[in-house]
Amino acid sequence: MVWQAETRQAPLTPPEEPALDDKLRRQIRAMFKQYPTKRAVLLPALHRIQQQHRCLSPQALAEVAELLELSPAEVMDTASFYDMYSTTPRGRHVIGVCESLSCELCGGGELLTALRDKLGVEPGQTTADGKFTLITMQCLGACDFAPAVLIDETLYKCVTTEQLDEILGALD
Amino acid sequence: MEFEPVLTRNLGVPNIGDLKVYQSRGGYEALRQALASPRNELKQTVKDSGLRGRGGAGFFAGVKWDFLPADHPGPFYLVVNFDESEPGTFKDRYLCDIDPHQILEGVIVTAYINRIDTAYIFIRGEFHHQAEVLQRTIKQAYKEGLLGKNILSSDYSLECVLHRGAGAYICGEETGMLEALEGKRGWPRLKPPYPAVAGAFGQPTVINNVETLCCVPPIIQRGADWFKSMGTKKSTGPKLYGISGHVNRPGVVELPLGVPCRELIEKHAGGVRDSKRCKGVIPGGVSMGVLTRDELDCPLDFEGPPRYGCMGLGTAGVIVMDEDTCMVTALRNIVRFFAHESCGQCTGCREGSGWMLQILNRLLGGQGRGRDLELLLDLADAQGMAPGKTICGLSDGTAWAARTFINKYRSEFEAKVSTRDRVAV
Numbered sequence: 001m002v003w004q005a006e007t008r009q010a011p012l013t014p015p016e017e018p019a020l021d022d023k024l025r026r027q028i029r030a031m032f033k034q035y036p037t038k039r040a041v042l043l044p045a046l047h048r049i050q051q052q053h054r055c056l057s058p059q060a061l062a063e064v065a066e067l068l069e070l071s072p073a074e075v076m077d078t079a080s081f082y083d084m085y086s087t088t089p090r091g092r093h094v095i096g097v098c099e100s101l102s103c104e105l106c107g108g109g110e111l112l113t114a115l116r117d118k119l120g121v122e123p124g125q126t127t128a129d130g131k132f133t134l135i136t137m138q139c140l141g142a143c144d145f146a147p148a149v150l151i152d153e154t155l156y157k158c159v160t161t162e163q164l165d166e167i168l169g170a171l172d
Numbered sequence: 173m174e175f176e177p178v179l180t181r182n183l184g185v186p187n188i189g190d191l192k193v194y195q196s197r198g199g200y201e202a203l204r205q206a207l208a209s210p211r212n213e214l215k216q217t218v219k220d221s222g223l224r225g226r227g228g229a230g231f232f233a234g235v236k237w238d239f240l241p242a243d244h245p246g247p248f249y250l251v252v253n254f255d256e257s258e259p260g261t262f263k264d265r266y267l268c269d270i271d272p273h274q275i276l277e278g279v280i281v282t283a284y285i286n287r288i289d290t291a292y293i294f295i296r297g298e299f300h301h302q303a304e305v306l307q308r309t310i311k312q313a314y315k316e317g318l319l320g321k322n323i324l325s326s327d328y329s330l331e332c333v334l335h336r337g338a339g340a341y342i343c344g345e346e347t348g349m350l351e352a353l354e355g356k357r358g359w360p361r362l363k364p365p366y367p368a369v370a371g372a373f374g375q376p377t378v379i380n381n382v383e384t385l386c387c388v389p390p391i392i393q394r395g396a397d398w399f400k401s402m403g404t405k406k407s408t409g410p411k412l413y414g415i416s417g418h419v420n421r422p423g424v425v426e427l428p429l430g431v432p433c434r435e436l437i438e439k440h441a442g443g444v445r446d447s448k449r450c451k452g453v454i455p456g457g458v459s460m461g462v463l464t465r466d467e468l469d470c471p472l473d474f475e476g477p478p479r480y481g482c483m484g485l486g487t488a489g490v491i492v493m494d495e496d497t498c499m500v501t502a503l504r505n506i507v508r509f510f511a512h513e514s515c516g517q518c519t520g521c522r523e524g525s526g527w528m529l530q531i532l533n534r535l536l537g538g539q540g541r542g543r544d545l546e547l548l549l550d551l552a553d554a555q556g557m558a559p560g561k562t563i564c565g566l567s568d569g570t571a572w573a574a575r576t577f578i579n580k581y582r583s584e585f586e587a588k589v590s591t592r593d594r595v596a597v
């Protein structure tokens with residue numbers, strides 16, 4: 001008997017409006033001239049989308065594929081490879097604790113435990129109020145400031161557990 | 173002779189990130205000089221200087237440039253390796269923090285020598301601040317005619333684009349980096365062809381580390397002999413050493429290549445923290461293996477660490493561990509890193525690092541089995557590029573770390589094998 005295929009996915013309901021707004025599209029197109037291929041714009045384009053939307057939705061990926069003349073699968077293939085891209089929404093602030101050697105030697109582990117307790121989530125999870133996502137990260141290139149924590153785009157140096165309340169409190 | 177800093181010459185100069193200030197300190201003079209000199213002469217000077225790559229492998233820069241096909245009509249690309257993700261390494265970030273224009277001058281001079289049309293600076297995605305700084309630096313340079321068409325009114329033109337990575341250590345491997353640049357997953361390519369022949373977008377491409385490029389302008393200005401007067405015979409010039417872990421003063425210091433490990437720690441990093449004794453030192457990023465307390469006379473140049481069973485100097489990112497450090501835990505940390513960062517193409521690396529992590533977790537959980545240490549060493553031997561078992565050098569890092577940690581601290585690992593099993597063997 002022939003293997004029978006089932007439709008496993010509900011058809012995508014066409015969106016009311018595009019995920020990528022005109023400005024974003026213009027910004028992405030403006031990068032074309034910097035590279036010999038359109039595909040080379042993919043990483044910078046995904047960075048911009050993620051920054052604006054805080055995640056890469058299937059619809060956004062499909063639209064960027066169209067812009068770069070790629071198949072959605074090719075875009076997904078690339079996007080899924082990199083740690084900085086997320087296809088599920090993250091919290092308003094992403095707290096990344098470095099778990100590599102120099103930081104571990106200087107108390108990174110205790111810091112992570114303290115953050116777990118304070119936020120009540122495990123690495124990879126988001127707090128119920130959607131404010132914080134806790135993640136572990138590999139060496140941040142800041143081992144001279146171990147233990148290092150990257151919150152959104154800001155590096156926090158030589159962080160102690162005592163400082164955590166103050167740091168978290170300052171984030172809106 | 174007192175060592176005169178080269179790469180850190182502008183350390184602490186206020187507003188050095190400003191083009192005018194950099195120029196007032198002699199900045200872009202090397203570029204002027206280069207643009208007025210024949211390319212062959214410049215390349216010969218770099219070759220004579222013995223400059224070796226600072227990104228980890230220590231390959232001679234001038235020799236690598238010679239691999240570019242002379243009869244190729246163009247384009248040629250330069251891809252600057254600012255991925256800096258090897259645990260324990262932060263020297264390139266430091267260079268950008270203390271003197272960003274220096275990086276750009278190195279890029280432009282190198283690009284000129286190699287007839288490059290476009291330079292892509294590939295910076296790791298987590299360096300948000302440094303990307304902003306470099307973007308500003310590039311903009312300033314365009315405005316002042318140091319980039320773009322007819323640089324400083326010469327007939328040489330160069331475009332420069334900052335390209336951000338997205339969080340993957342493997343993109344530091346040069347061909348993984350090219351894939352990422354091309355918008356693909358960072359899967360290292362099989363070599364040959366080497367990037368010098370078919371690199372970015374299929375065209376001849378030079379790939380160099382940030383620190384390597386920063387050495388080029390001073391060499392052009394002051395000559396090969398001056399450069400060779402620093403360091404050792406086979407490891408010439410100055411080097412940035414990053415020191416972290418259990419030391420009093422972590423940070424970056426610039427010294428001639430060949431400084432003994434002990435001197436670096438004692439004299440330049442304030443010694444081990446809390447007056448403790450040192451237990452082990454990683455000489456150059458976690459890929460390189462470990463030196464024991466008895467091996468600290470090891471000179472930190474390209475030849476030194478291999479004489480003590482390590483893979484090499486690597487990035488010269490030195491990690492110091494004090495007497496209280498559990499070496500099994502330290503190795504677990506390293507193996508976890510490689511298991512996380514394996515790109516998944518080669519079985520030995522993808523599966524091997526995962527199994528090694530499981531075994532180390534078992535050892536640390538008190539469930540170690542009698543054969544575990546041999547199993548770890550077998551798995552280490554089943555990966556790596558040196559015997560040709562994998563596509564890239566990432567898994568050599570896993571292998572060398574495991575081998576040196578287990579062989580040099582054997583009793584500590586044996587003590588983790590559960591007593592029941594120890595009796596049984």
Ligand SMILES: Cc1cc2nc3c(=O)[nH]c(=O)nc-3n(C[C@H](O)[C@H](O)[C@H](O)COP(=O)(O)O)c2cc1C
Nearest residue numbers: 225226227253256257344345346380381384565566
């Ligand atoms: C897994 C892996 C990661 C690497 N990461 C880096 C890196 O972050 N920065 C770097 O300059 N070189 C890195 N390298 C070395 C590069 O592949 C390449 O040798 C280097 O960029 C060449 O420049 P150089 O000759 O100036 O050192 C890495 C190599 C491997 C195998």
Ligand code: SF4
Nearest residue numbers: 515517518521562564
């Ligand atoms: S050795 Fe590891 S990281 Fe390198 S190509 Fe193979 S699987 Fe990927």
Ligand code: FES
Nearest residue numbers: 098103140142143
């Ligand atoms: S080990 Fe944490 S920043 Fe390098």
